[in-house]
Amino acid sequence: MASFLLxxxxxxxxxxxxxxxxxxxxxxxxPGGPLSQxxxxxxxxxxxxxxxxxxxxxxxxxxxxxxxxxxxxxxGDWGHSxxxxxxxxxxxxxxxxxxxxxxxxxxxxxxxxxxxVGVLGAVRRGSIFxxxxxxxxxxxxxxxxxxxxxxVIYIFAVKLGWLPAGSRSTVxxxxxxxxxxxxxxxxxxxxxxEVAIWSRYMRxxxxxVISQDFIRTARAKGLSEKSVMLRHAFRNALLPMIxxxxxxxxxxxxxxxxxxxxFTWPGMGRLFLDSLGYRDYxxxxxxxxxxxxxxxxxxxxxxxxxxxxxxxxRL
Amino acid sequence: xxxxEIATAVLDVRNLSVAFATHTGPVAAVxxxxxxxxxxxxxxxxxxxxSGKSVTSLAVMRLTPPAPRTRLDGQALFRSxxxxxxxxxxxxxxxxxxxxxxEIAMIFQEPMTxxxxxxxxxxxxxxxxxxxxxxxxxxxxxxxxHLLARVGISDARRRLAxxxxxxxxxxxxxxxxxxxxxxxxxxxxxxxxxxxxxVTVQAQILELLQDLQRETGMxxxxxxxxxxxxxxxxxxxxxxxxxxxxxxxxxxxxxRAPLMPYTQGLLRAVPTLTVSDGFVPLTxxxxxxxxxxxxxxGCAFEPRCPYALPGLCDxxxxxxxxxxxxxxxxxxxxxxxxxxxxxx
Ligand SMILES: Nc1ncnc2c1ncn2[C@@H]1O[C@H](COP(=O)(O)OP(=O)(O)O)[C@@H](O)[C@H]1O
Ligand code: SF4
Ligand SMILES: [Mg+2]
Numbered sequence: 001m002a003s004f005l006l007x008x009x010x011x012x013x014x015x016x017x018x019x020x021x022x023x024x025x026x027x028x029x030x031p032g033g034p035l036s037q038x039x040x041x042x043x044x045x046x047x048x049x050x051x052x053x054x055x056x057x058x059x060x061x062x063x064x065x066x067x068x069x070x071x072x073x074x075x076g077d078w079g080h081s082x083x084x085x086x087x088x089x090x091x092x093x094x095x096x097x098x099x100x101x102x103x104x105x106x107x108x109x110x111x112x113x114x115x116x117v118g119v120l121g122a123v124r125r126g127s128i129f130x131x132x133x134x135x136x137x138x139x140x141x142x143x144x145x146x147x148x149x150x151x152v153i154y155i156f157a158v159k160l161g162w163l164p165a166g167s168r169s170t171v172x173x174x175x176x177x178x179x180x181x182x183x184x185x186x187x188x189x190x191x192x193x194e195v196a197i198w199s200r201y202m203r204x205x206x207x208x209v210i211s212q213d214f215i216r217t218a219r220a221k222g223l224s225e226k227s228v229m230l231r232h233a234f235r236n237a238l239l240p241m242i243x244x245x246x247x248x249x250x251x252x253x254x255x256x257x258x259x260x261x262x263f264t265w266p267g268m269g270r271l272f273l274d275s276l277g278y279r280d281y282x283x284x285x286x287x288x289x290x291x292x293x294x295x296x297x298x299x300x301x302x303x304x305x306x307x308x309x310x311x312x313x314r315l
Numbered sequence: 316x317x318x319x320e321i322a323t324a325v326l327d328v329r330n331l332s333v334a335f336a337t338h339t340g341p342v343a344a345v346x347x348x349x350x351x352x353x354x355x356x357x358x359x360x361x362x363x364x365x366s367g368k369s370v371t372s373l374a375v376m377r378l379t380p381p382a383p384r385t386r387l388d389g390q391a392l393f394r395s396x397x398x399x400x401x402x403x404x405x406x407x408x409x410x411x412x413x414x415x416x417x418e419i420a421m422i423f424q425e426p427m428t429x430x431x432x433x434x435x436x437x438x439x440x441x442x443x444x445x446x447x448x449x450x451x452x453x454x455x456x457x458x459x460x461h462l463l464a465r466v467g468i469s470d471a472r473r474r475l476a477x478x479x480x481x482x483x484x485x486x487x488x489x490x491x492x493x494x495x496x497x498x499x500x501x502x503x504x505x506x507x508x509x510x511x512x513x514v515t516v517q518a519q520i521l522e523l524l525q526d527l528q529r530e531t532g533m534x535x536x537x538x539x540x541x542x543x544x545x546x547x548x549x550x551x552x553x554x555x556x557x558x559x560x561x562x563x564x565x566x567x568x569x570x571r572a573p574l575m576p577y578t579q580g581l582l583r584a585v586p587t588l589t590v591s592d593g594f595v596p597l598t599x600x601x602x603x604x605x606x607x608x609x610x611x612x613g614c615a616f617e618p619r620c621p622y623a624l625p626g627l628c629d630x631x632x633x634x635x636x637x638x639x640x641x642x643x644x645x646x647x648x649x650x651x652x653x654x655x656x657x658x659x
Contacts, residue, residue: 213428219378220423221443221494222416231442232431239433311433311478 004315008303012296016289020073023288024066027281034058034082034279056082069285079282083275088286092268096290098168099267102186103256107245109191114198115241121199122206122237123229133199140196145255149189149262156185166264186263190255194248201244205237212236239310246302249295324351325501325534326375330389331404333367333374333558341386342607344370345558348389354501355528357535359549359566361542361581365604367558368538372504375403375536376421377411393419396501417447420495424507426487430479436463436490437475443497462493467523485516492523499531506538521548542578543585546570554578557605557615560635564642574644574653576620614647622652 038044038052053059057068072079078088121130157165163185164170170178209215210233218232219225257269264270268287275283307313333345345367352358360368370379379385391403395418403411403419415421423429431439440462441455450458456475463471466489479487488508495503505524509517525548528535537548545552545566553563554575562575573579580600602619605611611618613629620628624647633647646652 213423213425214431216378217423217429217491217494218431220376220415220421221497222412222414222446223442224412232434236431236433309433312480 001315008300012300015296016292019292020070020285020289021066023285024069025062027284028062028065032279034281037082037278069282073289078286081275081283082280083278083283088282091271091283092286092290095266095268095271098265099256099260099269101168101183102190102259102265102267103252105183105187106190106194106252106255109187110194110198111245113191114195115202115238117195117199118202118204119206119229119234119237121203122210125207130203133203137196137200140192143192145189145193145258146262148192149186149259152185152189153262166262168266186259186265189262190252190259193255194252197248197251198241198244202237202241205240206233209233209236239306242302242306242309246299249298250291253291253294323353324392325354325394326536327351327392328371328375328389329392331371331374331391332386332388333370333379334386334388335380336384336386337608339608343558344607345374348555348558348560350553350560350563352502352534352536354534355532356551357528357537357549359545359552360536360538360555361540361545361552361578362555363540363581363600363604365606366555367607368540368555369506370558371555372421372506372536372538376415376419376504377403377408378415378421393502413447416443416495416500417498418500419502419504420497420500421504421506422488422491422495422508424510426484426491426508426511427479429491430487432479434478435475436477436479436482440490440494440497443494447498458497459493462496463490465496465527466490466493467519468493483516484512485519488512488516488520489523492520492527496527496531500533502534502536504536504538507540508537509544510539510541517544524548541585542570542581554581557610558607559615559645560643561616561645562643564638564640568640568642572653572656574638574642574649575616575646576622576652577616579652579656580619614645622648622655624648 034056035049035053035058038049050059057065069079076089078092080087081091117133121133124130153165156163164182166182168179168182170182210229215228215233218228223231253269256267257272259265260267260269261273268290272284272287274280275287304315307315328351329349331345331348332343334341334343336342348367348371350358360371362368373379374385374387375391377387379387387404389404392400393403393414394400395414401410403414406414430436434442437456437459440459441452444450444455444458445452448455460471460475463474468474468486468489474482479490482490491508503524508524509520512520521544524535524537527533535548537544539545549566551564552566552569554561554569554577556577562569562573562578569578570582573582577600584599600619605615605618611629613627613631614620614623614633617623617628623629627647631647633645635643635645636649638644638649
């Protein structure tokens, strides 16, 4: 266990270093830059721009810029936003609760619904329910998240007026029900793709287990079909799903980015797109690193959980 | 139905046919199979892979895929502990469940995959006990420990907590046997229980089954493709080919003088040890068992049979004939074949 954790730590550090280098390079080599925002200010001269660039350190060689950024990062100084000069860490941690709220709700929905639909589909393989679930998943997987989000807003906010069209709460109303009403639409939109993915994987995992010899053994014992499915098949089919949960985290983060933007949700994903638009490099890089750390923690957690649930796995 | 006469047999299978529904139509995997097993008796079910042995046993357990996908015909009369006789193919699923793992138990070929990989073996055995007896987990685990000791697993108390992957193949098969014995079944169906094991372990498991049978008086249906095993364990033998019985009788006569060319071929395929040169090379029967979807006309064994007579064997379907001493054979030329085989 100790050597496993040490290994993972080393791997994680290497991965984070790679992510930071690639992220930094792509960001700085992409056309346009933070200066283009200043260039829009009326009366801005070329000299003033050069001066600003020098102040921001943008005129130095890229590797040097990277090195300075990284050496501050590891000491906890993540720099300041180009936009409002706030500390990056403070900006991001201010946005994290909203993102977590959305993601955790979506995960809960995806796991509950996806697992249920997948298990029922496998147990009643070939039934009308199974066919509908299969078609439903295909449709869900082929609908772009932003488009689905807009449709949901159009129907439930604009046409029916049942739900708010965006943001996390009504200004001046801090009640739970107000938060909840705001959460429903974005959580459902973000969960849709995940429900589809989870139900497909769950169905496959379940069918895989059902065809195995020990299921026949369980039936030969005289167990009811319900016990066979729950105690033997389901328990085993859940094991690969833990791994899936770890692997799905990046997809979920990507989905959150789109969903937050469509629903003007004040989370990290929307902050990312905003900051990207402004070429607010410190914030963009900060979010990149936080996301990478989240993904790594997620997969570590999945591995530990797998080992706890499966006696054949030893860390 | 009334109370059918099954004399002393614990299981009396009559005219069992099993057909699977496939996209190309029904496939008759087992056709018109009849046999009986008496308490304390071992019936060996022999045949190459694909001849319908597993399907026959699974049909008796009603573990073939459910109704529209499988069609079961015939009867499988089973005598319960309380003396009642019921047709296993006709009882409601609930009643069948009460018998499975209780009065009729089954063990399988692959001890490596037949146990739940994430459940402790003690719990797997205890589950079989608790399913059929009004006992709590503690008591069921005590019985599981007792059963493990009885199938020859040392340090049984500690082994209760083992997971299947901690055990060797032979040990796992012992666990399977312990699980099968959980409720003192009157009938044990063993589907190639030693095929996946190496020779020494195989011999130990056979011996264990014989010991247990002597102790409990249970009937055993022992499925194998190896006639060598049959001589050791069985009282009677039933040879299957392409879903049909092709020869059956007492082990002695059948092994000494098999009448069906197929049985003769199987016997020649058994490795025998001779003093001079170790193992005699085995001569397996050329060709394979025909698929139930593509049975040849006439005798199903005709394409592989050294005694096949063109015009006869490929035209007439042989019936199951009574030969001597209760031995039955499905061959149009069995008397001629017997005469030819008798010559050195
Ligand atoms: N569920 C099923 N659906 C269709 N065909 C099957 C099914 N189970 C077995 N069969 C076919 O029945 C035949 C007999 O199989 P089986 O009883 O397993 O042979 P064996 O004697 O090796 O145990 C084989 O041709 C097999 O392909
Ligand atoms: S009937 Fe003919 S082909 Fe079939 S086993 Fe007998 S001799 Fe061989
Ligand atoms: Mg078989």
